[in-house]
Amino acid sequence: MAQWASNTNADWYCRLAQENPGIDVPVYGVPINTREALGVLHFKGFIIDDSVLYSGASLNDVYLHQHDKYRYDRYQLIRNRQMADIMFDWVDAKSDEWPWCESSG
Structure with missing residues (x-):
């Protein structure tokens, strides 16, 4: 193994x-x-400007292909300002309940 x-x-x-x-x-x-x-199955969601990116990938060297290894993964890019705003507001509101989540708002 x-x-x-x-x-x-x-x-x-x-x-x-x-x-x-x-x-x-x-x-x-x-x-x-x-x-x-x-x-x-543990999706990650990234809110970038007016888009939401869902992925199973972590932000690390293997997924970002920084060295000789690369891991293939799926992702879905959703370009929707209203959805991105709603998701941002939800995460921002939840940040008070989640000690590991820091609010940027």
Whole structure:
């Protein structure tokens, strides 16, 4: 497992395909690691100007492709000023309840 921990999701699927040449399993979307197959779902939301970006990605070197590793992930960009404003207001209001969230308003 430690050897696989440094591989990307795409590496895992390539290796699986090489080990099982007689099986054709098409992969749609983003390949996932077996550790994540049954229930890792924690979206991150980023509010940037008049847009909301949803992603499973964290802001770190691997997701930002700063070194030799890269992790593929999905994201959805929603360009909607009203939605961005509503989400910002909600996070700002909740920041009083969440000690780890600092209000910028």
